Amino acid sequence: MYSRPGRLCLVLLVVLMAALPRAGSKEQPPPAPAKPKLVVLVVFDQFRGDYPQRWKDLYGEGGFQRLMKEGTWFSNCHYPYGITVTGAGHATLATGCEPYRHGIIENEWYDRETRALVYCAKMPQHRKVGAPPVKEPESKGENKITGYGSPERLLVPTLADAWKDKFADKAKVVSLSLKDRGCVFTGGRKPDACYWFDDKTGAFVTSTYYAGHVAPWVVEFNAPKPADAWFGKDWTRFRSDLDYQKCSGPDDQIGESNVEKLGRVFPHPLTGGLEKPGAKYYTALYTTPFANDLLLQFVKKAIVAEQLGQHEAPDLLCVSFSATDSVGHCWGPDSQEVLDTALRADAVLAEFLRYLDEKVGKGQYLLALSADHGVCPLPEISQQKGLPAVRMQPTELQKRAEEFLQEKFGPMSRGKYILEVSWPMIYLNHRALADRGLASEVEIALVGWLKQQKGILKAYTHHQLAARLPGGDGLGAALQKSFHPERSGDILILLQQYSYCSKYLTGTGHGTPHPYDTHVPLMVFGTGVKAEGQRQDRITPLAVPKILGYAVGVELPHATVEVPSGLFVPVAP
Numbered sequence: 001m002y003s004r005p006g007r008l009c010l011v012l013l014v015v016l017m018a019a020l021p022r023a024g025s026k027e028q029p030p031p032a033p034a035k036p037k038l039v040v041l042v043v044f045d046q047f048r049g050d051y052p053q054r055w056k057d058l059y060g061e062g063g064f065q066r067l068m069k070e071g072t073w074f075s076n077c078h079y080p081y082g083i084t085v086t087g088a089g090h091a092t093l094a095t096g097c098e099p100y101r102h103g104i105i106e107n108e109w110y111d112r113e114t115r116a117l118v119y120c121a122k123m124p125q126h127r128k129v130g131a132p133p134v135k136e137p138e139s140k141g142e143n144k145i146t147g148y149g150s151p152e153r154l155l156v157p158t159l160a161d162a163w164k165d166k167f168a169d170k171a172k173v174v175s176l177s178l179k180d181r182g183c184v185f186t187g188g189r190k191p192d193a194c195y196w197f198d199d200k201t202g203a204f205v206t207s208t209y210y211a212g213h214v215a216p217w218v219v220e221f222n223a224p225k226p227a228d229a230w231f232g233k234d235w236t237r238f239r240s241d242l243d244y245q246k247c248s249g250p251d252d253q254i255g256e257s258n259v260e261k262l263g264r265v266f267p268h269p270l271t272g273g274l275e276k277p278g279a280k281y282y283t284a285l286y287t288t289p290f291a292n293d294l295l296l297q298f299v300k301k302a303i304v305a306e307q308l309g310q311h312e313a314p315d316l317l318c319v320s321f322s323a324t325d326s327v328g329h330c331w332g333p334d335s336q337e338v339l340d341t342a343l344r345a346d347a348v349l350a351e352f353l354r355y356l357d358e359k360v361g362k363g364q365y366l367l368a369l370s371a372d373h374g375v376c377p378l379p380e381i382s383q384q385k386g387l388p389a390v391r392m393q394p395t396e397l398q399k400r401a402e403e404f405l406q407e408k409f410g411p412m413s414r415g416k417y418i419l420e421v422s423w424p425m426i427y428l429n430h431r432a433l434a435d436r437g438l439a440s441e442v443e444i445a446l447v448g449w450l451k452q453q454k455g456i457l458k459a460y461t462h463h464q465l466a467a468r469l470p471g472g473d474g475l476g477a478a479l480q481k482s483f484h485p486e487r488s489g490d491i492l493i494l495l496q497q498y499s500y501c502s503k504y505l506t507g508t509g510h511g512t513p514h515p516y517d518t519h520v521p522l523m524v525f526g527t528g529v530k531a532e533g534q535r536q537d538r539i540t541p542l543a544v545p546k547i548l549g550y551a552v553g554v555e556l557p558h559a560t561v562e563v564p565s566g567l568f569v570p571v572a573p
């Protein structure tokens with residue numbers, strides 16, 4: 001029996017259902033959101049998902065706070081896959097699917113066909129355009145990556161590709177960043193402009209994949225050498241009124257790096273140790289928040305020169321600010337430098353929004369802001385907190401793993417058991433193993449050995465990841481989403497939480513399925529977006545291109561997630 005209020009509800013439900021379209025009748029499609037003139041994807045590289053909340057009260061009103069209040073802020077957004085690096089993150093934001101489908105499993109991997117390490121955003125046949133090549137010092141024994149920027153290693157189309165397919169010359173696609181892998185994937189296969197910062201010359205460049213020469217506005221921008229403006233200056237704290245120690249931590253912390261003579265503490269001198277601007281200075285600049293300021297200047301120039309927001313169909317602008325990443329790698333997420341860079345990122349964002357208001361119009365553009373990955377604390381800081389964090393180096397691990405295999409299976413007459421370690425993947429020497437009649441027993445033995453090493457939680461064979469993993473192995477399932485049978489190694493290593501592996505003995509990074517690496521912000525703002533404020537429902541950045549495409553009717557066939565319900569204010573057709 002229904003109670004009296006229950007019966008009333010039932011009556012109301014029946015009335016409501018009668019008002020709904022009947023099954024089989026012609027259903028009305030849901031009303032489309034209002035159309036923006038310009039759609040903007042903003043990525044802050046390595047801007048971890050807790051940074052907006054952590055320093056919420058320190059941000060100004062026009063930047064992150066504006067997006068949080070006037071838009072929708074998804075504070076529980078995580079990448080669903082295991083190898084959380086820049087190439088993979090940007091390719092995911094570009095395609096709406098995971099690395100096992102879009103193919104960008106890592107920044108680099110070993111290509112068995114060409115027997116060389118390959119880089120996700122370069123192809124060997126392309127060359128730099130827009131600045132003279134600079135001869136780099138020969139690195140002995142290292143597998144050298146050749147070529148220049150290109151999205152050709154992507155295995156599926158991007159939002160930008162679908163954009164150009166739908167609108168052709170009626171809309172422009174522009175993708176800009178400080179690093180190539182920050183813009184080549186989001187720009188897709190046929191952008192109208194795709195440029196990044198060349199830290200050898202300080203110029204914004206492109207590659208022969210896109211064009212034989214840079215656009216006149218890029219020549220004009222590069223001519224007065226705007227990157228040189230910070231030469232000889234110091235990077236000091238953005239907010240002299242703020243107690244940085246209280247808001248982040250001590251200035252000098254064990255484990256911090258010293259990149260190009262920037263030093264570990266404020267003020268950071270910006271010369272790269274040079275008398276006049278050169279490659280070391282540009283690398284130093286790239287490791288300060290001023291590189292984001294430089295990119296914003298370039299973005300403003302692009303908005304005007306490419307007349308973004310003024311075409312027959314909506315334009316697409318993708319911008320990835322990379323300095324948050326280089327600073328985070330150098331000093332770690334709990335440093336005063338990362339706090340300072342976050343505050344300056346907020347100012348960059350505020351100025352970017354103000355400029356879009358002026359040039360495109362308030363409410364006339366749709367913007368999504370996210371990051372490509374988070375970051376692990378400096379292992380030494382975790383150790384001080386009593387956490388079992390280990391700092392390790394891939395070359396050292398490779399040496400010991402090789403010794404273990406030689407001891408167990410006998411010395412090799414030629415070559416080694418391990419062909420290449422492209423962290424966190426190990427590629428075995430298949431030919432030599434076959435010569436000796438060895439196969440999966442080597443993988444299994446190596447996995448067993450790896451699991452006993454400090455800092456390593458688990459290791460998986462190619463075979464395991466290509467098949468179904470036992471239920472309950474969430475981290476393994478995440479690694480599977482970063483696994484591609486032809487590109488991935490024979491063994492994938494999963495680090496323990498707070499442990500970090502890189503060729504450097506200082507600094508930190510990312511690349512695991514642990515929450516500090518997967519957690520990123522996602523803020524959506526502008527045309528048709530509800531001013532919903534913070535939403536805590538779990539979401540992945542795979543939704544980003546889907547949201548941006550939906551707003552202008554661009555279909556994304558490879559996207560595996562839906563537009564979050566209730567994000568847009570419906571508009572009657």
Ligand SMILES: [Zn+2]
Nearest residue numbers: 045046086372
């Ligand atoms: Zn990154």
